[in-house]
Amino acid sequence: MEFHLFLLLTCLSSLAVARTPPPSAVWSVKDTRTGGYCVLAALDAQFTIYFNATFPAAPNTTHIAPSHALTLPSTANVVQDQSYCDAGSVLAPRQRIVLQWGTYKTNLTLTFAQDPVTNTTTIKEVQLQYDLNDAAIFPDRTPLENNIVTAVSSGQIDTIPNHMYKQCLTGFTTLLKINGEKDLNATMAWSNVRLQAFRNQTTTTFEGNADVCQGDQHLTTPTPFITSTAPPPLPLSGAFYNLTYPNGSQCLMVHFDLGITAMYYKKDATVGNGTIASVNNGTINHTLSWCSENRSMLVIEEFLPSWRLKMQFDNWSGKAYMSMVQLKYNLHTSWKFPDADEHADMWMNATSLKRWSSTLGHSYKCLTRQDTLKLDTAGQRAVESMTLYLGQVKLRAFVPYNETITNGTQTWGQEEECGMDVLTNDIVPIAVGCALAALVVIVLIAYVIGRRRNRARGYESM
Template identity: 30%
Template sequence: MTHRSRKQQLFLCFIALLAVTLRQSYAATDAPPTAAPPTPPTRPERGNYSVTNGNGTTCLMARMGLQINISVSSAALNKTVWKVQNLQPNLTRSSGSCDLESATLQLTDVPNKTNLTLVFSMNATTNKFHLSAVSLSAIWPDVKRPIAESNGSLDYLRGTAGRSYMCREEQTLAVTVNFSLNTFQLQVQPFNLTGAEFGTAEECQLDEDDMLIPIIVGAALAGLVLVVLVAYLIGRKRSHAGYQTI
């Protein structure tokens, strides 16, 4: 009776193993292939952009990498998706205008049919400037309708007239619920330029925090070394005192 039971058990194990093998083979051959996730774009290249006034002198300068993040309706996927696109300096031309209270930088990527406009405003009372408006218009392939996003009540990139605003770290500037702009290694001066050179840079909080972290870590390590050294000297002194007592 025991001999028959073992045979039955071996037969059942064989059937179970065969079923698992057939299931895996079926899944491998008949299951639809999974699509690879889209590769995000690389870090955008840093471009040099400028605006000249009526007499030919430079009134605005910007050096930065720009990345557009926007929610669009995809025709191919038939759903709303987030699209990320870098602005390519070699394909982008800059234009704009300047006056005492406002400076506009318009960036046009002709092959990709993209227009990005940045408006800086000056507060004559405080002698401070800031990025006050951003607008984007574009016609991209695989997007059901033309893109049009704007916001005229922003308060980013605050600086002092006659100086440039600098931020080496990546910043995300939320423009609308559907559109944000990432800046990389940014330096901009929209007012009171002297020649074609940036004024003294005022660094953003992100850069200051990035510099502060190594200082804090270094100070902590130095404090730890000091504590260990003091503990060692105290222990050594007690050890010598013990030998003298004996």
């Protein structure tokens, strides 16, 4: 009995430890008017920054390279004269914390805004400022006149109910756009996050209940769809694309077979019809692709010269789905569109979509039906219509950050099949059932006929 009680207490204590936030540094901003702390921040962060670098063997050639590991150390200091508790207006107050570290004074700024109408606090903006002179992080960089670079988030990061604090131990990723650069960006991978603003306590303890992010739900609630079995085999045709978190685990897994058909304008003012049956040799542009807790972007290039496919995936109300497709194309780069009149790069969109929807944590699967997606032709001068055909589809988006990886692979989770796949899977058992039913009917008929013949013979013998 004592041994069982000891074992139970040990298990409970281990669970409590697993759910307790790690003892990371807690940074704070003090309100000089009241003496209380208005902002508390505890987090780990790792940054991937893309920059123009020079090949040592070819000094006149540049390429885009990711930075070496840039992390937020626990020894970072709060820049008190740049942090504040009382900016903005009465109707839209703002608070800010600025962290600084390193010889080259790297700065991370988190700005919070309060909405009195919705009674929420918004993580309004994230800004990273760094120095390209730091050769340990940016080797072989291309010399610039101004080495101080700023990268800023686009749009709000998250919201927190007032009198609560945000907790996201599993983490998420935020895209940061580098000022003055069209094709360069940075990503910030958050983890072990606890944030609280618009407070006035004299202690640096997070007050109230935790507003837990989606990725942390599995820390307290079992997720039966995560298994240790190997993923099912991929379809026979198509291509597999995936995006990963900084720890190497996958945040987005998608497989599809892409076909393209266009009714395009020719030089002789007629309309041609061009079709590319299967385009599955694309590569991911990791500079433009990214993952976050509620939205992910996959950018595929090089399947045709000067063509680019952008696919946006959203997480809303417990559902993961594809919400937008954008296609950059140039008809002149493919022999499938002979005598095309327009030679310039063009863009087409399909927005407000809700395709390939599945419950968060599950995966979508549709191998038998081809998904037809017509792009918006408004303002197009090169094509009359453009249609994408997407078949052999499997999608799992917003995979938890620290999901168990077995034998170097991650599972597709529980699959949610489209109607045609369900029908196809049911055909065999239905056919077998019908055959058995027919056999039973035949046996019954034979039995009845046999009985009648036996009776007739009995009467004749009498």
